[in-house]
Amino acid sequence: MNRDKPQAATVHHRRCPPALAGRGLELSRGGRILVSGLDLEIRAGEVWGILGPNGAGKTTLLETLAGLAPPEAGTVLIDGEPILALPRKTIARRLGMLPQRLPAAFDATVLEAVLIGRHPHLKPWQMEGPRDFALARRALRRTGMAALAGRPLRTLSGGEARRLAFAALLVQKPRLMLLDEPTNHLDLPHQQQVLECVRDATLRGTAALLATHDINLAAAFCDRILLLFGDGETQAGTCDELLEAARLSRLYGCPMHAMTLGGRRWFMPLARLPAPGNAGPGAVQETPTGAKQAAG
């Protein structure tokens, strides 16, 4: 999977403390243990994918790693320092997060909203300067939003709002990007665009951690994978080590199938989906057999 990808400059950083680390992390939600005893080291330039079913704790883990909520047990270290002891301003200069749910803000234009990403880098009274505007316009260009710069936020579609939030994250220039389902709501070309921006950043030493439901995206894009089973169990490793049909079937609790196409492995569910036009409860049908043949 990583064959055609330039090796990021991680080797040079082996001696430095990891950009982001979790030590003995235990997370729970509503009294249920989601993650327990998780040790995690994310180094500069690495891309991590977090996979797991709904409610397995992907978002909770990202929020904990961002220092937004303390873990039940364990510590989160950012460049070797405990995150909960750092001022938010220091954290915001190093770590940025694209949350799953975006806020409904007061009305502003797209350009104004992107400039907000500069907040941690400016003094309280400081106005944005030419450099900040240049960064903002560049981020808008790279996310395909340049033409919308003057538009009011309330006129944006779901996908545009998502790209705007991502552009604001680029403007923040964090060395650590936590992305909660970054490709949600995006059509395929824009998914590509956003991932290319993440790739550019990681080639310059940014570490990225993305939670996703798209196994194939994770397989193609991530250096390392973290599987959250939702019952405390976690597994971390490379794509080659972890991504296999049996493991993924257990992860999602539904049969998964692997196939090879164009030199890459693809995963798809073997679920029995209701066929179009046959709405009756008994009228279910196998997934198209072509997929199976290709997989076999």
Place this chain on the structure above:
Amino acid sequence: MLTKLPVGFPRRFAILALLLVASLLAVLFALAFGSVTAGGESWWSAWHQPAHPLHDILWRVRAPRVGAAWLTGALLALAGVLMQVLLRNPLADPYILGASGGAACFALVAMSFVPALPVPVAAFAGALVTTVLVFVLARGRGPWNGTRLLLTGVMVAAAWGALISLLLSLGPEARLRGMLFWLMGDLSWAETAPWMWLAFAALLAAMTWMARALNVMALGETHAALLGEEPVRLAWSIYLAASLATALAVTIGGAIGFVGLLAPHLMRLAGGADHRLLLPAAALFGGLFLMLADLAARTVVAPRQLPVGVVTALLGAPLFIFLLYRNANRG
């Protein structure tokens, strides 16, 4: 007209300059009109001749009242902007967390039972007591929780409302009119002290100084934290600033409604939601609006006077509905 100006800094300066000029004109207007009218020239001589018959009216009656109206309006608009950021609710007004209720309760008690206690002092004490009460009750032990703050404040306000009704029904008959005027908001005997102007200037300066943090806070506490603000500390500082501004405003003029809701909204429509512009613009507009409303209150049925709160509501409610209607049509 304002919507045709170019976006960005030139437009911001244009809006502020327009508001400043309008405010100065309105001050002259409010000074010159009232139950006693005279030409511009006699006012000009009254301005600098202490012996002039109009001198005392100008300097002892009109100027303090015009000043009080402006300051109260500006304070209410400032508090309105802050409450709307804090609660992330465009319908929040300065009184939503009960500050006016507490002030009214204490003021009514002073009016009916403790004549020795000046009403403004009682009102200020009432607003501060409410501020501390809501703060302590809403803080709990958990993290910052806007919903809990809102519910606590609304409940405290409801409790004050019940006490106010009780005081109105038990209070001395002769005082009833004065009490009702206070509750509606009235600037007839309004006075300002230099420390109030200083406090207003300090609050406005401090909040404008950190206005970009308010922009971030308007996105919600999670985003504020991710963008480098300490959300709990920031939220409580906004709460304290808003409460102080409200306390000062009710101390001067009683519970004048609508200014704190109308001024932020109008200025947001004209200049956008960036608090670096919104805070000073709303304060200027609030002062301007209340000054003109007070001018109307003392001239429309002269020589009798209306409580200014009635005028602000009569002007404000239709204006607000019109704006909502226009905005809904604009999409």
